[in-house]
Amino acid sequence: MQFRKEIILACGILLFLAKVNAQSSWHFAAKVSVTNSNFAFNKSSTIYSSKWDKVDVAFVPKIGFAISAEIEKHIYKKWSITGAIKYSKWGGKINSTMRAYALNEFDMDINYQSILIPVCLKYFFCNKNKTSFHVFGGYAYCNTFDLNYVAKTNFGTAQPINEKMDLTTGVLCFGIGAEYKITNKIYGLLSLEVNNDMLLNNNRKQNYQGINGFDYIPINYNLFEINFGIKI
Numbered sequence: 001m002q003f004r005k006e007i008i009l010a011c012g013i014l015l016f017l018a019k020v021n022a023q024s025s026w027h028f029a030a031k032v033s034v035t036n037s038n039f040a041f042n043k044s045s046t047i048y049s050s051k052w053d054k055v056d057v058a059f060v061p062k063i064g065f066a067i068s069a070e071i072e073k074h075i076y077k078k079w080s081i082t083g084a085i086k087y088s089k090w091g092g093k094i095n096s097t098m099r100a101y102a103l104n105e106f107d108m109d110i111n112y113q114s115i116l117i118p119v120c121l122k123y124f125f126c127n128k129n130k131t132s133f134h135v136f137g138g139y140a141y142c143n144t145f146d147l148n149y150v151a152k153t154n155f156g157t158a159q160p161i162n163e164k165m166d167l168t169t170g171v172l173c174f175g176i177g178a179e180y181k182i183t184n185k186i187y188g189l190l191s192l193e194v195n196n197d198m199l200l201n202n203n204r205k206q207n208y209q210g211i212n213g214f215d216y217i218p219i220n221y222n223l224f225e226i227n228f229g230i231k232i
Helices: 005-019 050-054
Strands: 026-041 055-060 062-076 079-098 105-128 131-153 161-181 187-196 207-211 214-216 219-231
Touching: 026 055, 026 079, 026 187, 050 055, 062 105, 062 219, 079 131, 079 219, 105 161, 161 219
Parallel strands: none
Antiparallel strands: 026 062, 026 219, 055 079, 062 079, 079 105, 105 131, 131 161, 161 187, 187 219, 207 214
């Protein structure tokens, strides 16, 4: 797997800040996430073709997972800023039928691997006993480096195809979360998060090698996450 210089730099910064955490006001968090993806057509994409208007398409969500390391810095009253590096394995399913040819159906089971570097602002709006609640929002740099998919047609299931990628997109991140004070230095974390690349109109150009007459499928996505973690 080829890491970009930006990803290596982000790893170094996170490790350094985690190391000096005890001597500063920085906090460090580790998270695991359960994800659920939702694909959609990007009709404004430069690779969108009128041929897709003749296809009945259903996008089926798929469960995935992610792990991340995060730093946090209080900046003003109820505000803080966070930065993280996240590995995500996610995907979705596409079921389609060509209207002109009722028997010409194909299903695709798509799996991606991505590295994300999100930077978010966090606002704490409620604090009750040992629990505090917050909302957050920001932007993430996303590099998708691996694509694996399996195509199934009327004639059977094709061999899985794996493609190394270098697809960079921007992603909007927002959500709501809670922190529970376990000890004076340890907090339990729970949050609901949405990663959206539709609003930024990313042109996700992936080569599907001519399956059903289409080399490229112009899709964007929402990725819903439930995050669990520990902050120190």
